[in-house]
Amino acid sequence: AFIYPVMSFVPPIGLMLLASLMEQLGKQVIVEPMFYRRYQEGDMPAPKTLKKLRDFKPDMIGVGFLSADWTAGKASLKILRSMFGHSLIVAGGRHASNFPQEVLSWGTDFVVIGEGETAMKELLEALERNHAVLAEIPGLAFRNPQGVFSFKPRPVETAPLDVTPAYHLVPYQNFINTRLAIVGRYLKSGWLETSRGCFSKCIYCRDEKFGSHLRWRHLDVVMEDIRVQLRNYDLDTFYIIDDMFAVKEKRVIEFCKRFEDIQNEFQKKLYFTATARTDTLTPLMVEAMTKAGCTQLSIGVESGSQRIHEILKTGKKVDTIRPAFSMLRGTGIDTFINIIIAIPGEEEEDIQKSVDLLKQIKPTTVSVSFLTPYPGTPLYGLALEKGWITEHNSMTFRHSDNFSQLQQSVPQNVFDERKERLYQTSFRNTVFNILYRKEFFELIADMILVFVKRPHLILHLFKSIMNMKVDDFKEMYRELLAEEHLLRDCV
Numbered sequence: 001a002f003i004y005p006v007m008s009f010v011p012p013i014g015l016m017l018l019a020s021l022m023e024q025l026g027k028q029v030i031v032e033p034m035f036y037r038r039y040q041e042g043d044m045p046a047p048k049t050l051k052k053l054r055d056f057k058p059d060m061i062g063v064g065f066l067s068a069d070w071t072a073g074k075a076s077l078k079i080l081r082s083m084f085g086h087s088l089i090v091a092g093g094r095h096a097s098n099f100p101q102e103v104l105s106w107g108t109d110f111v112v113i114g115e116g117e118t119a120m121k122e123l124l125e126a127l128e129r130n131h132a133v134l135a136e137i138p139g140l141a142f143r144n145p146q147g148v149f150s151f152k153p154r155p156v157e158t159a160p161l162d163v164t165p166a167y168h169l170v171p172y173q174n175f176i177n178t179r180l181a182i183v184g185r186y187l188k189s190g191w192l193e194t195s196r197g198c199f200s201k202c203i204y205c206r207d208e209k210f211g212s213h214l215r216w217r218h219l220d221v222v223m224e225d226i227r228v229q230l231r232n233y234d235l236d237t238f239y240i241i242d243d244m245f246a247v248k249e250k251r252v253i254e255f256c257k258r259f260e261d262i263q264n265e266f267q268k269k270l271y272f273t274a275t276a277r278t279d280t281l282t283p284l285m286v287e288a289m290t291k292a293g294c295t296q297l298s299i300g301v302e303s304g305s306q307r308i309h310e311i312l313k314t315g316k317k318v319d320t321i322r323p324a325f326s327m328l329r330g331t332g333i334d335t336f337i338n339i340i341i342a343i344p345g346e347e348e349e350d351i352q353k354s355v356d357l358l359k360q361i362k363p364t365t366v367s368v369s370f371l372t373p374y375p376g377t378p379l380y381g382l383a384l385e386k387g388w389i390t391e392h393n394s395m396t397f398r399h400s401d402n403f404s405q406l407q408q409s410v411p412q413n414v415f416d417e418r419k420e421r422l423y424q425t426s427f428r429n430t431v432f433n434i435l436y437r438k439e440f441f442e443l444i445a446d447m448i449l450v451f452v453k454r455p456h457l458i459l460h461l462f463k464s465i466m467n468m469k470v471d472d473f474k475e476m477y478r479e480l481l482a483e484e485h486l487l488r489d490c491v
Contacts, residue, residue, distance in 0.1 A: 001029070001030050001031075001032065001053055001056060001058035001060070001061045001062070001334055002015040002018060002029065002030070002031045002032075002061075002062045002063075002064070003015075003031075003032055003033070003034050003049075003061060003062065003063045003064075003070050003076055003080065004031070004032075004033055004063075004064060004065070005033070005034045005039065005063065005065050005072035005073045005075070005076045006034070006035050006036075006037065006038060006039050006065075006069050007033035007035070007036050007037055008037075008071045009175065009178045010175070010181070010191070011165075011170055011175045011352070011376050012031065012064070012170065013165055013191055013193065013241065014064055014093070014116070015031055015062070015064050015166035016031060016167065016169065016170060016446070017117065017163050017164045017165050017166075018062065018064075018108065018116055018117060018120055019031050019165075019169050020164060020165055020166040021117055021120070021121060021160075021163050022124075022321040023112045023166060024163075025124065027124075028056075029166065029169060030053075030056055030058075030169060030173060031050060031166065031170050032046075032049040032052055032053065033046055033049060033074040033116075034049060034063075034072065034075075034079070034118065035043050035072055035076075037076075038072060039069070039072035039075065039089070041071065041075075042095075043075075044151070045076075045079055047277065048092055049456050050083070050224075052092065053080075053084070054083075054121060059087060059088065059091070059170075060087060060089075060090065061080050061087050061088070061089045062089075062090045062091075062092065062116075062120070063076055063077055063080065063089070063090070063091050063092070063093075063094035064091070064096075064116070064327075065091075065093045065095055065096070066094050066095055066397075066400050067094060067095040067374055067375050067392070067397035068095055068396075068397045069095075070095045070392070070397070073091070073093070073095060073096070073103075074103075077089065077091060077103070077106040077107050077108055078106055078107050080107070081106075082107075082241075088109045088110070089107060089108050089110075089257055089259055090109065090110045090111070090112060090123070091106075091108045091110070091111050091112070092102045092111065092112040092113075092116045092120075094112045094207060094209075094210070094374070094375070094376060095375060096108075096112070096113075097112075097113040097114055097207075097209045097210070097376065098115050098207075098209065098375040098376040099392070100113060100141040100151065101141075103145060104141070104149075106390065109142060110123060110140055110141065111140075111141040111142070112135060112139060112140060113139050113141055113154075113209055114139050114154055114157060114209045114210050115139075115141070115150065115157050115196075115210060116139075116158055116159070117159035117163065118138075118139065118154070118157075118158045118159050118160075119138070119139035119140050119154070119326050121136060121141070121145030122137045122138075123137060127232040127306075134150070134154065135150050136152065137152065138152050138153060138155070138370060139152075139153070139154040140152070141216055148379040155310065155487060156162060157197075157210070157213075157215075159161035159196075160218040161193075161195075161196060161215060161216075161218070161221070162217070162218060162221045162328055164221070164224070164225050164228055165225075166232070167228070167229065167232065168416075169281055172232075172233060173234065174233070175191075176188045176233055176235050177192060179443075180210070181237075181239040181273070182237065182239060182273050182295065182296050183296075183336055183365050183367075183430065184296070184334055184365055184430055184432060184433040184434055185237070185295060185296065185334070185434065186437065186439040186440070186442055186443040187235075187236040187237040187271060187274075187295075187439060188234060188235040188236045188237070189223075189235060189236070189237045189238065189239045190233060190235045190237070190238050190239070190241050191228045191238070191239050191241055192222070192225060192226065192229075192238040192239065192241065192272070193217060193222075193225075193240075193242065194216070194217050194219075194222050194241075194242055194245065194255065195214060195215060195216045195242045195244065195245070196214075196215050196217070196242070196243075197210075197213050197214040197215050197243065197244075198214060198244055199213065199214050199244070200244075200245040200315055201313050201314075201315055202313055202314050202315075202320075202381045203313050203372075203377060203378040203379040203382065204340070204371055204372065204373070204374065204376060204377055205314060206301065206377055206378060207374075207375075207376035207377055209376055214244055216251065216349070219251075219254060219258060220253060221370070223258050223259075223262060226238065226259075226262055227265075228261065230262070230266050230268070234318070236270065236271060237270060237272060237273065237295065238270070238271075238272040238273075238465040238489045239272075239273055240272055240273065240274040240275070241466045242274065242275055242365050243274060243275060243320075244277065245275045245276065246274060246275065246276035246277070246280060246281055246285050246289070246297065247273035247277060247280040248280075249282050249284055249285055250286045252288060252289065253284060253288045255287070255292075255334075255374070256288040256289055256291065256292035256294075256424075257288070257292075259272065259292045259293070260291070260292050260293075263293070263403060267272070268374070268449075269293065270293055271293045271294070271295040272292070272293060272294055272295070273294065273295055273296040273297070273298065273336075274294065274298070275297070275298045275323075276297045276298070276299075277294040277299070277300070277316070278299060278316065278317060278320040278321045278323075278324035278325075279317060279320040279324075279328060280402075280490075281324045281328075282327075282446035284329055286311070286327045286331060286333070287318070288327060289333065289483060290332065290333060292330045294333050294339045295333065295334060296302070296333065296335070297333055297334075298326065298336045298337075299318075299324070299335060299336070299337045299356075299363075300314070300338050301321060301337040301339060301357070301363075302314055302316070302338060302339060302356070302362075303318075303331070303339065303340065303343075303350060303353070303354050304321075304342050304348035304350075304353035304354035304356060304357030304358070304381075305317060305318070305349070305353040305354065305388070306318045307347065307350060308340075308343060308350050311343060311344075311345055312340070312343065312371075313378075318357070319456055321357065321361060322357075322360065322361060325361040325363070327364075331460055334362050334364040334365070335361075335363040335365070336363070336364065336365045336367065337366055337367070337423055338364045338367050338369060339357075339358075339366060339367070339368050339369070340368075340369050340370075340371050341354075341368060341369075341370060341371070341418055341419060341422070342370040342371050342410070343371045344371075344386075344388065344416050349420070350448050351418050351421070354422060355421055355422060355425060358422065358425035358426060359425055362426070362429070363426050364426065364428040364429050364430065364433055364434075365426055365427070365428040365429065365446055366422060366423060366425060366427075366430075368419045368423055370415065370419075372397055372398065373388070373389055373397075374397055375392055375397070385427065414418050416447065434485065441446075
């Protein structure tokens, strides 16, 4: 049984990949959420999940979670241990990978550090040989019978990328029906991995435990993944989850050509959204993506100040941003960009440079995040060393509400004002963009259905639009559609 602690509008692709691999090995597998939507201390687990687990009687349970959900992960592990005392429990994901000894104390038998596919397969093989070589498995942490912590690092990630996720083990159509993957579009979106890894050195993101090199999934496998989804699910678009998609011109062009072939094969107009860097984007890439149906590119702009890029070690040059957006202008490809604020050493001048840049490049949508010291990143170690943060058990790890953990001298209202000023540069673009889309009427129809059930929430939604409260709008928008679609058949 694979458990994801909190149900999101994004399916648990990592666990679905592991589940597929386990099925290939002849195992019976289920994939279930422990809590619905969000977790607060004392919340009860999902009743349907508990019943399914009791009926299934798993020999092994795997739980994967990020640091943003570490409290839900801890609660899940403790509940599972109390319910299934004889089952082996394995934890994984970025948080467990960075605090393996602590997570082992939560009722866990093993922690998989880094990508899980290879270590999970080797763990099963070792258990079938009576634990003979557990200590030799790279990437596996545990305590031996004497209570001694054992861990052998995996020098290079070897996870197979030719595995197709086990879509059939989750309510995948429900995830598609929330239509929340692409901001500003109301499309039924599937999820797709074409590569894994990232070569950037950003201090707020890089985690050596998950590899620092970029690996490519074979395009034959990618296209078959697309076909599997199209044969089994009703969708309009694919959200490409790669950290880095538009970085290799020849591959991007080949992907786009084959994506067009699939549209002809299924006689259906399809779209995709992906990530891009301003210093790797080329005119030929843009031409190919436009022709193939790219509807949005997510671009990590981070800041309009070169000084901030140097602090964050992004390796990017601000002078590559304007030319990249000039390439995209008039193509019909929306731009979703990320800006980071609340950075130690940040000055008002840096914020103003970002505001000025956004007014010039005119992105479709802007997302503003507070710099967050996620465990495993260089920023986390630096923040502990400098005394900017305390230990993680007194922290939240969410970039949307991490106001001032790294810079206590700056008042929260200053961060709020800067955030709203940045949002205002594109908020009207974001809201009005969908008005010109064919799916706008489907959105209105859904909103009317929700309005009948919860009219006060819809009124709050429109109030947030009028007041330009972007975070309020996004949160309520997601909650309304998630409750209407994602949880409809689950609770």
